Structures are given as structure tokens and as C-alpha cells.
Amino acid sequence: MKLQLGKDSQIENSQVDSFRSDVLDGLKNSPKRLLSKYFYDKIGDRLFQKIMKIPEYYLTDCELDIFKNKTQEIADAITFDQSPFDIIELGAGDAMKSSYLLKNLIESKADFTYMPIDISGNILSVLKDKLNTELPTLDIVSLEGEYFDMLDKATGISKRRKVVLFLGGNIGNMDIEEAHHFCREVKRKLNLGDLFLIGFDLKKNPHTILNAYNDETGITSAFNLNLLTRINRELKADFNVENFQHYQTYDPISGSCRSFLISLIKQEVHIDHDIINFEENEFIEMEISQKFSKSDITNMANNSGFHLLNEISDSKNWFVDSVWQV
Ligand code: AVJ
Numbered sequence: 001m002k003l004q005l006g007k008d009s010q011i012e013n014s015q016v017d018s019f020r021s022d023v024l025d026g027l028k029n030s031p032k033r034l035l036s037k038y039f040y041d042k043i044g045d046r047l048f049q050k051i052m053k054i055p056e057y058y059l060t061d062c063e064l065d066i067f068k069n070k071t072q073e074i075a076d077a078i079t080f081d082q083s084p085f086d087i088i089e090l091g092a093g094d095a096m097k098s099s100y101l102l103k104n105l106i107e108s109k110a111d112f113t114y115m116p117i118d119i120s121g122n123i124l125s126v127l128k129d130k131l132n133t134e135l136p137t138l139d140i141v142s143l144e145g146e147y148f149d150m151l152d153k154a155t156g157i158s159k160r161r162k163v164v165l166f167l168g169g170n171i172g173n174m175d176i177e178e179a180h181h182f183c184r185e186v187k188r189k190l191n192l193g194d195l196f197l198i199g200f201d202l203k204k205n206p207h208t209i210l211n212a213y214n215d216e217t218g219i220t221s222a223f224n225l226n227l228l229t230r231i232n233r234e235l236k237a238d239f240n241v242e243n244f245q246h247y248q249t250y251d252p253i254s255g256s257c258r259s260f261l262i263s264l265i266k267q268e269v270h271i272d273h274d275i276i277n278f279e280e281n282e283f284i285e286m287e288i289s290q291k292f293s294k295s296d297i298t299n300m301a302n303n304s305g306f307h308l309l310n311e312i313s314d315s316k317n318w319f320v321d322s323v324w325q326v
Helices: 007-028 042-051 059-069 071-078 098-107 121-134 147-157 176-188 206-213 219-235 294-303
Strands: 085-090 112-118 161-166 195-201 244-251 256-263 267-271 274-278 283-290 307-313 319-325
Touching: 007 219, 007 267, 007 274, 042 121, 042 219, 059 071, 059 098, 059 195, 059 319, 071 098, 071 195, 071 307, 071 319, 085 098, 085 147, 098 112, 098 121, 112 121, 112 147, 147 176, 176 195, 176 294, 206 244, 206 256, 219 244, 219 256, 219 283, 294 307, 294 319
Parallel strands: 085 112, 085 161, 161 195
Antiparallel strands: 195 319, 244 256, 256 283, 267 274, 307 319
16 A cells, blocks of 8 residues: 655655755854754744743843834834735744734724744644634634745735734844845735835844843753754754853844854764764854844845835834835
């Protein structure tokens, strides 16, 4: 009898394949690097939830301040022309921030569908449970996968005006060039009049930024090291996390906040049949969390074919949700 693979397991297999090739390519590169989008397995999701509660990690509080206290301003920017629309949220997570906006829109009887996109199916089911209880009349179409694949799917389904949300400072996980490319790609998938609302973490006192990513409790360190554990489990590898140390930097000139894992000894790591050699003190580039000035943001909007319509900041002026239109 032939073994029938279900559609889901085919998707799962191809996800494991690209995880494997991204990890191997990254670790055979010089300098070695891993992609921070892979931080978010079940344990990684939980660690990021913990990070958001670290007092020094101000990003979530700032953007929550915006969504809680300037909800109407955001809603007005979105519903300016009264026509029905679809909200597509990239990296929706548990929709902690956007749920304030969704509630406001439902109360004002706006005609819209909410399409959350996330790479973590696990967090999407948390989101659906939460929104089904909090906002039972909300129309939800959730999409699990990579941003662009799912954005294609979403823009294929949606026949109405589109409002794309990209919150949390997630754009900071790309280097500047990648971010420009990303915004141009989003623009290509949108039509005249559609909106793109992006959250940017602003440049500020370098101590404030570094402290947000260098917590004393070691949660950010665990968040980085967890990717090695995930590689062990999913790709038959034998990383000993004790042999690696988290190192965080912030450069106020470029605005790049970066995390690394340093190999504390010369060592050999096996990933299935592959062998990766580490020198003592050799590092793996793990994550970039780019910070922006207001003019960086205007340039990015203009370079990718958008007009900057509106900028909504938190009370400390540390974070901005920028509203762009095609
Ligand atoms: C989820 C990308 C916004 O870069 O600030 C938090 C992830 N990394 N602490 C960020 C993260 C370390 C976070 N983003």
C-alpha cells in the first residue's frame, strides 16, 4: 500500500527542510549566523512572552500605550474613507496590541475581516481562542507561515481595501537593506490607497536600548540559546548550550542592536551527518534589532513607494507607529 501524505505533513516536511538548509548554510558561512525567525518554537514563544514582561524591555509597553491610549487616532487613520476593508497583520503573535484596535473598530461597526499571519501555529491558536471569547463577532481568517507566502495568500483572498499591520518593531529584525526590500515587496502586493502601518523602535539613550536586551535575569540569553536546543531536537544535533555564551551590543551610530552566541571553547558540533567546527571565542550572529530615527522612517516610506500619512507615538516618544499609504 502506498503511503499517502496529508497536505499538512507535506507542509511540515518542507518547513523542516528549509529550517535544516538555513541552519546549515548559516553555520557554514563566515561569520557564522542563524536566523532569529527560528527563535519562535513553543519554548521560544514562551520566552518571548517572558521578555515582554521584563521591566527593561520597554518596546511592548510603549506600543501598548499607543494602542490603548491612541486607539481612536489609529482607527481614524484606517477608516478615513468609510469603505469596507481587510486587516492583514504580519507576525500577529497573540494580538495583544491589535486587539484594542479590533475592539474599537467592532464597536464603531466597521465592516472588516481580520487576517492574522504568524510563523507560529501555536501562537495563532492562542490568538484565536482569545479573540473568539473577547470579540465573538470578529471575522477571523488566520494564516500560518512566512510573511510573504501568507501575504500573497491574504491578498489573493481579500477583494477589499487592505490595511497591513506590522507591529512590535519586528521590522527591526531585518538589516536596513532587507527592510527596504521588504517594504517594496509589501508595496508591490498592495493597490492604490491601501495602508501599511509599521511599528518602529526609535533611537534613544543607548543604555536604555542595551538594557532592554541584556537583562540580568538571563531570559534574553535563554531566548538565544533556545535556538541551539531547537536545532538539537529538530535536526538531530548535539550542541552543548553550556559551551555558548550570549553577548549583546548596541551601536548608537548605526542604530543596530545585535545578539551573538560566543563559543567558549574550541569544539565540534554534529548536525545529523554534518560537522560544524567552532574556534574558541568564535561567534554566531543571532539577531539584529534595528533602531530608527524619524528621518530613517520617512526615507524608508519614500524609497519603497509609500507616502507617510501619520505618525503616532507613545507618551515617552520611544516608539512610533507610522501609517503609510500607497
Ligand atoms: C519581537 C523582534 C520586536 O527585536 O525587540 C526581544 C525580539 N529579541 N528581545 C526585538 C527580541 C530579544 C523583538 N522583536
